[in-house]
Amino acid sequence: xxxxxxxxxxxxxxxxxxxxxxxxxxxxxxxxxxxxxxxxxxxxxxxxxxxxxxxxxxxxxxxxxxxxxxxxxxxxxxxxxxxxxxxxxxxxxxxxxxxxxxxxxxxxxxxxxxxxxxxxxxxxxxxxxxxxxxxxxxxxxxxxxxxxxxxxxxxxxxxxxxxxxxxxxxxxxxxxxxxxxxxxxxxxxxxxxxxxxxxxxxxxxxxxxxxxxxxxxxxxxxxxxxxxxxxxxxxxxxxxxxxxxxxxxxxxxxxxxxxxxxxxxxxxxxxxxxxxxxxxxxxxxxxxxxxxxxxxxxxxxxxxxxxxxxxxxxxxxxxxxxxxxxxxxxxxxxxxxxxxxxxxxxxxxxxxxxxxxxxxxxxxxxxxxxxxxxxxxxxxxxxxxxxxxxxxxxxxxxxxxxxxxxxxxxxxxxxxxxxxxxxxxxxxxxxxxxxxxxxxxxxxxxxx
Amino acid sequence: xxxxxxxxxxxxxxxxxxxxxxxxxxxxxxxxxxxxxxxxxxxxxxxxxxxxxxxxxxxxxxxxxxxxxxxxxxxxxxxxxxxxxxxxxxxxxxxxxxxxxxxxxxxxxxxxxxxxxxxxxxxxxxxxxxxxxxxxxxxxxxxxxxxxxxxxxxxxxxxxxxxxxxxxxxxxxxxxxxxxxxxxxxxxxxxxxxxxxxxxxxxxxxxxxxxxxxxxxxxxxxxxxxxxxxxxxxxxxxxxxxxxxxxxxxxxxxxxxxxxxxxxxxxxxxxxxxxxxxxxxxxxxxxxxxxxxxxxxxxxxxxxxxxxxxxxxxxx
Ligand code: SF4
Numbered sequence: 001x002x003x004x005x006x007x008x009x010x011x012x013x014x015x016x017x018x019x020x021x022x023x024x025x026x027x028x029x030x031x032x033x034x035x036x037x038x039x040x041x042x043x044x045x046x047x048x049x050x051x052x053x054x055x056x057x058x059x060x061x062x063x064x065x066x067x068x069x070x071x072x073x074x075x076x077x078x079x080x081x082x083x084x085x086x087x088x089x090x091x092x093x094x095x096x097x098x099x100x101x102x103x104x105x106x107x108x109x110x111x112x113x114x115x116x117x118x119x120x121x122x123x124x125x126x127x128x129x130x131x132x133x134x135x136x137x138x139x140x141x142x143x144x145x146x147x148x149x150x151x152x153x154x155x156x157x158x159x160x161x162x163x164x165x166x167x168x169x170x171x172x173x174x175x176x177x178x179x180x181x182x183x184x185x186x187x188x189x190x191x192x193x194x195x196x197x198x199x200x201x202x203x204x205x206x207x208x209x210x211x212x213x214x215x216x217x218x219x220x221x222x223x224x225x226x227x228x229x230x231x232x233x234x235x236x237x238x239x240x241x242x243x244x245x246x247x248x249x250x251x252x253x254x255x256x257x258x259x260x261x262x263x264x265x266x267x268x269x270x271x272x273x274x275x276x277x278x279x280x281x282x283x284x285x286x287x288x289x290x291x292x293x294x295x296x297x298x299x300x301x302x303x304x305x306x307x308x309x310x311x312x313x314x315x316x317x318x319x320x321x322x323x324x325x326x327x328x329x330x331x332x333x334x335x336x337x338x339x340x341x342x343x344x345x346x347x348x349x350x351x352x353x354x355x356x357x358x359x360x361x362x363x364x365x366x367x368x369x370x371x372x373x374x375x376x377x378x379x380x381x382x383x384x385x386x387x388x389x390x391x392x393x394x395x396x397x398x399x400x401x402x403x404x405x406x407x408x409x410x411x412x413x414x415x416x417x418x419x420x421x422x423x424x425x426x427x428x429x430x431x432x433x434x435x436x437x438x439x440x441x442x443x444x445x446x447x448x
Numbered sequence: 449x450x451x452x453x454x455x456x457x458x459x460x461x462x463x464x465x466x467x468x469x470x471x472x473x474x475x476x477x478x479x480x481x482x483x484x485x486x487x488x489x490x491x492x493x494x495x496x497x498x499x500x501x502x503x504x505x506x507x508x509x510x511x512x513x514x515x516x517x518x519x520x521x522x523x524x525x526x527x528x529x530x531x532x533x534x535x536x537x538x539x540x541x542x543x544x545x546x547x548x549x550x551x552x553x554x555x556x557x558x559x560x561x562x563x564x565x566x567x568x569x570x571x572x573x574x575x576x577x578x579x580x581x582x583x584x585x586x587x588x589x590x591x592x593x594x595x596x597x598x599x600x601x602x603x604x605x606x607x608x609x610x611x612x613x614x615x616x617x618x619x620x621x622x623x624x625x626x627x628x629x630x631x632x633x634x635x636x637x638x639x640x641x642x643x644x645x646x647x648x649x650x651x652x653x654x655x656x657x658x659x660x661x662x663x664x665x666x667x668x669x670x671x672x673x674x675x676x677x678x679x680x681x682x683x684x685x686x687x688x689x690x691x692x693x694x695x696x697x698x699x700x701x702x703x704x705x706x707x708x709x710x711x712x713x714x715x716x717x718x719x720x721x722x723x724x725x726x727x728x729x730x731x732x733x734x735x736x737x738x739x740x741x742x743x744x745x746x747x748x749x750x751x752x753x754x755x756x757x758x759x760x761x762x763x764x
Contacts, residue, residue, distance in 0.1 A: 082678065084671040116715050121663070211451040238759035243487050247453040254454045276725060280752050283729040287670075287736050300717035304705065305662055305729040312667040313733075347665045354704040358508075435580065437702075438550045 003056045005033040011049035012042065019043060060252040062262050064203055064228040066093055066292070067157025068179040071129045075291040076263040081253055084317050090263065091314040092290045094282070094306060095130025095159060096298045097269045100142045104149070111154045114298045119307060122321055122346050126307035128156075132183070132294045133171065135162035140170035148174040159183050159205070159265075159292070165192040172200055181205055181292070183265065184232060185217060194221045203228035205265050211247065215259040222259075229262045230291060236271050238281060245289040263291025275302055286310050320372035321346035327398055328353065333362040338446050339398055340408045340432065340439075341389060343370040343378045351436045359440035364402065368392045375410045386419020393424050408432045408446070455488045456481075460681045462740070463650050463689050464493070467539070467624050468573025469600040474538050476740040477691040482677060483738045484760040494757050495735055497750050498539035498575065498743045499531040500697050503562055504546035504554075510707035512720030516747050524562060525569035532570050535750065541575040541743045542566055543698060547588050548579045560591040567596050575602040575626070575743075577695060586610040593617040602626050604693070605656055608639055615646045626693055628656040631668045633675045633688070640687045654741070655690045661699035662730045669694075673737035694734045697745030700727045728752040735760075 009029035020041040022028035031037035032053075039045060039053055063077030075090035096114065098107060111131075118127040131150050135143045147160060151174070158180035160171040168182060182200075184207040185193035197204035206217045206229060214231055221229060233244040245264060252261040266285045268278040278295050279302040285293050286309050295302070315321055322344045330353060342352050344367045356363050368389060370378035378384035393407065405427040409417060411434030421429050433442050464478040474496055481489020505522040506514070520527040524542065531537040542563065546554040567574050576592055578585035589603045590613060598621065605628030606614045618625045625648050629635040636657050643653060657676060660669040673692055680688040700706060706723035708716060716722055727749035734742055735757065744750045 082671075082674050083667070084675050119715070237762065237764075238756065239484075239486070239762050239764055242484060242760060243453065243764075246485065250454040276721075276728070276748075276752060277755065279725050280728050280732050280756050283732040284736065284756070287733055300715045301722040301725055302717075304716045304722060305726040308663040308726075309666070309729055309733060312663065313670070315667055317667065317671050347660075347668075350664050350704075354702075357704060433550070441550055 003033065003053070005030040007056075008032050008053065011045070011052060013044045013046075015044065017044070060256060060258075060261050061090075061249070062228065063090065064263070066179075066181060066203060067129070068177060069157075070155045071127070071157050072179070073129050073157070078249070078289075079253065081249055083313060087316040087318075088314045090291065091310050092286060093130050093157065093292045094128040094303070094310070095132045095156075095292060095294045096128065097132045097134060097294055097296055098146070098150070099134040100136045100139060100146055102146075107146075107149065108153060111150065111156075114156070115154055117298055117300060117303050119304060121308065121311065122323055124311060126311060128298060128303060128307070130159055130292065130294070131156040132159035132161055135164065135167050135171070138162075138164055138167060140164075140167040143167050144170040144174040147171040147180070151175040151178045157181075159294070163189055165189055165196060168193065169196060172196070172202065176200065179203075181230065181265075183207075183230075185221065187213065187217065190217055190220055194224050194226060197221075198224060198226055203230060205230040205232055207232040207234055209234050211244075211251070211260065215257075218259045218262065231260070231262050231264045232267075233264070236267065238271065238284070241266065241271065241281075242284060242288060245285065249289045264289065265292040265294070266290040267294050269294050269296035275299065278302075279306060282306055283309055287313055322369075322372040323349045323367060325367055325369035325392075327396055327401070328365040328367060330356045330365055331360055331362040333364050333401075335401065335403045337362045337364055337402065338408055338443060339364045339366060339402060339406065341366045341368065341393065342410055343368055343373060343375050343384055345370065345372050345374045345378075348374050352439065355436045355439035356443065359443045361440075361443040361446075363443060364398060366393065366396055366398060375412045379413050379416065384413055384416070386416040387423050389413075389416060390420050390423020393420075393427075406430060408442075410434070453487050456485075456682065458489060458681045459684045460686065460689055462677075462680060462691055463653075465624070465651060465654065465691050465740075467575070467600055467602050467654070469598055469622070472571055472573055473600075474573050480681070482681065483736055486761070491761070493740075494761055495739055496538050496741050497731075497753055497757075498541045498693075498741050499535060499537035499750065500541045500543055500577075500695075500743050500745055501527045501531060501566075502543050502545050503559065503566075504552060506545070509701065510719060510723060512723055513701055513745055515720075525565045528566050528570045528574075532572055535747045537572060539573050539575060539741060540566070540570055541577055541695070544576060544578045544585075544588060547584055549581055549584050553584075556587045556591045559588050560595045563592045564595045567599055567601065573600070573602070575604060575693070575741075577604045577626075577743075580605055580607070580628075582607060582609045586613045589614045590617040593621040593623050596623075597621040600624055600652075602654055602693070604628060604654075604695075606643075608635075608642065611639060611642055612646060615643050615648050618652065619647055624652045624654060626654045626656050627690070629658065631658040631660075631665070631672050633657075633672055633679065636672075636676060637685070637687045640690060644687070650686075650690060653690050654693045656693050656695065659694040659696055659699050659734070661703045662726050662733075663705070664699065664703055666730060666733055670733055670737045673734070673739070677738040691740035692738055693741040693743065694739045695743045696730055696734060697727060697743055697749075700730050701745055724749045724752075728756075732756055
């Protein structure tokens with residue numbers, strides 16, 4: 001992985017000409033190693049050194065763009081085994097399998113339904129990305145027609161699945177604008193599939209029965225100049241597939257093994273006989289390292305939990321998720337409805353708004369920007385204190401919407417009530433519950 | 449030579465803890481590798497899915513969650529029995545919802561009487577889980593400890609504020625303490641140390657490092673558990689080698705999305721199956737993060753989680 005300053009220094013011209021803005025080549029090398037300088041600042045570094053440095057500083061799992069257009073996405077680029085060490089970067093693409101057996105009419109219907117599976121959450125649009133098209137009988141005409149249909153009638157990215165190079169070529173020609181993933185090169189077709197992927201500039205998935213087999217193929221294909229490879233270790237039992245995922249990530253991160261430093265494609269659709277079970281298997285692949293996950297069907301009941309899990313696992317563990325500051329209406333409030341105030345930590349917002357929602361009491365919820373801190377932490381950090389909250393309330397515009405001046409604050413911030421009453425003229429501050437679970441009871445009593 | 453998975457060098461081991469007493473016991477822990485990393489270590493005891501019951505008829509459960517239990521839902525001992533007999537529960541968790549001072553506020557003695565009846569009704573260990581309102585929890589848990597002396601129940605949540613009181617009762621009447629802390633590895637360690645100072649042995653300790661719902665903080669809970677496991681297994685931090693218990697069902701089923709009617713959000717499908725899959729997906733996350741006892745609600749999610757455990761433990 002990343003080189004040390006000394007290793008980089010060895011690749012520099014060692015003339016200390018200072019043009020990079022650093023006093024010596026060594027100082028520049030040190031700055032590069034710690035990410036504080038760009039290699040481009042040295043005009044004299046050789047192309048060969050550039051390649052070596054680029055190679056050495058590339059992430060251990062190859063990052064790559066999948067597909068083209070609206071739903072295209074990035075996978076790979078990972079640098080750690082555990083998300084608490086550093087944010088996971090390439091959320092796995094989630095796909096659904098269709099085959100040349102599928103009836104055309106049903107497919108048109110399904111594509112429409114699949115397109116509606118989009119869920120809004122904390123400013124993200126959660127949705128699946130892929131349709132995998134499987135060649136069931138070696139009929140290249142049918143395969144091409146199916147690829148074209150999916151490309152024309154939806155904006156999903158594609159995985160084209162055939163081991164027959166002729167069939168594959170037909171599929172690619174019918175959907176090249178969508179930049180489909182080619183699945184798969186095997187030891188039997190690797191030369192031709194490799195050449196095809198190279199000619200078309202497409203990512204190529206490879207399938208082999210074990211790690212040695214995968215390495216042999218990646219070695220051969222990188223030798224041919226291919227860069228964007230995706231791995232399938234062909235394990236279709238849960239335990240083996242799990243171990244393979246751990247193995248691939250460890251090889252890449254711990255052993256710096258470039259031959260296995262690629263994202264993995266997984267097939268819950270081939271590992272279970274019902275969608276519920278596929279869903280739990282997919283949830284394992286989301287937590288542990290897959291780059292692409294193919295299911296046998298999309299339904300909201302299964303996709304929603306998986307997409308939320310993916311969002312959660314792939315958030316930055318250091319930075320709390322936040323929602324936007326502002327006034328939120330719950331249950332259609334009017335000018336007499338209670339006004340509750342809390343912080344913009346997404347979790348706080350979710351829990352409080354869900355409780356208010358469940359209470360069925362029409363209410364206003366004021367969300368204050370505390371940089372994603374929860375009530376207690378924000379209060380302790382001096383961000384959720386009387387004057388600050390008061391200024392926010394005064395500016396929020398809430399008093400254009402209600403004709404009373406009662407403000408409900410979280411129980412944990414009880415001590416700010418005096419200052420808040422002072423800051424917001426004529427206000428009456430009520431101390432809400434500490435635990436969100438008590439909100440319903442509190443609001444009902446407030447209303448009654 | 450055959451290819452070998454790169455191995456992690458482990459120096460520690462999760463403590464083996466037995467809850468319950470006599471012929472009603474369950475043992476967890478003993479694992480000397482990351483969860484299900486059987487290619488480089490041992491998991492002598494697989495994680496146990498515990499089933500939750502409430503000590504009062506739930507007023508907030510969506511229909512799908514009530515359905516399997518509707519014949520017993522107002523009779524906690526019968527409910528507990530059904531979980532064991534029909535669904536094979538190896539541990540029962542009683543959520544002491546009736547004791548909530550802001551709810552039914554059931555008096556301490558009554559709550560403890562019922563607790564005893566439940567314990568006597570089932571042939572498996574029982575965990576009692578309070579409402580996290582410290583003052584009341586302390587009174588209730590102490591009383592339960594007393595009336596069920598020697599049963600080695602697990603008492604939860606024992607937060608720092610009540611660790612002395614409940615800890616002393618657990619010691620006196622021979623029960624296990626569930627040390628409960630907000631999502632923070634240092635607080636986990638600190639409370640375990642405090643309980644140790646009080647005389648609570650590690651063999652009578654479980655850790656509740658906080659459980660978040662899917663979309664409601666699961667990632668924080670997940671990462672704290674991975675950090676605890678990492679510290680316990682690779683950094684010889686023996687105060688972080690205590691088995692972890694996760695109160696999952698309770699968190700999942702109270703999410704808004706677990707009961708949102710199909711008419712309000714057609715793309716999310718039927719609320720019943722959606723919630724079952726939310727619980728099962730959450731379960732997989734917690735199992736992979738190192739849960740030793742996973743408290744769940746719906747028999748179908750439980751079945752999915754158990755199948756996953758079996759598949760992950762299956763011979764290769
Ligand atoms: S510009 Fe290049 S050669 Fe000149 S000092 Fe900097 S690193 Fe050395």
